[in-house]
Amino acid sequence: MQKKYIVRLNDQERRTLDAIVKKFSGSSQKVRRAQILLAADADDLAWTDAAIAEAYRCRTKTVENIRQRFVEFGFEQTLQGKKRAEPARPKCLSGQEEAKIIATRLGKPPAGYANWSLRLLAEKVVELGICDSVSHETVRQTLKKIA
Known part of the structure; x- marks a missing residue:
């Protein structure tokens, strides 16, 4: 089947990915993305998605998603991942409120109760x-x- 998203890395990107993989620098996700991008490079290794998935123990859909992200969003965002806004x-x-709740919990429970329950403590705090x-x-x- 024809691949929809083709990964073509330039020399600088390839050197960056090689350095990440050799040093295992960054998160494990970043290293895995770097390995997948290197293997998926059409100008170099050009492995199939199934071979990449088997080699790096992931699903073929993961490989497809990384290819798509590279083509649509670029090298940096694919490698680093999407940042939360x-x-x-x-x-x-x-x-201060947390400290007061903890102090209340450490005190004696109300009359008629042997221990604080979470619901009782929540009612007392209000x-x-x-x-x-x-x-x-909460x-x-x-x-x-504190436990």
Whole structure:
């Protein structure tokens, strides 16, 4: 089958990829992308996608995606990967709020309770006015940081 995306590396790109592969510099993903690009180069090795996938223990779809990314977005973005524009989600609590939650947890539980539950602690945090609202899962993640 005719390949839709053909990888053709220039000498500078080939030297950069060789250096990454020889030194194993960067993340493992970066090294694997470099190996795949070198093997897929139409002017040099020109391996088939199946041979590349078998040699570097990945799927043929991964090889196809790397070829496509190289043609559409260029050498740097293919090698480095796509950068996130912003963090996935901002933090719910500030450091001071987290410290107050931890301090509350270390104190005695309310009368009638032997231990703090996550839901009970979340209710108490809202009751004390530490924050407007907080879920038991956020409390769990906060307490997990110190464990």
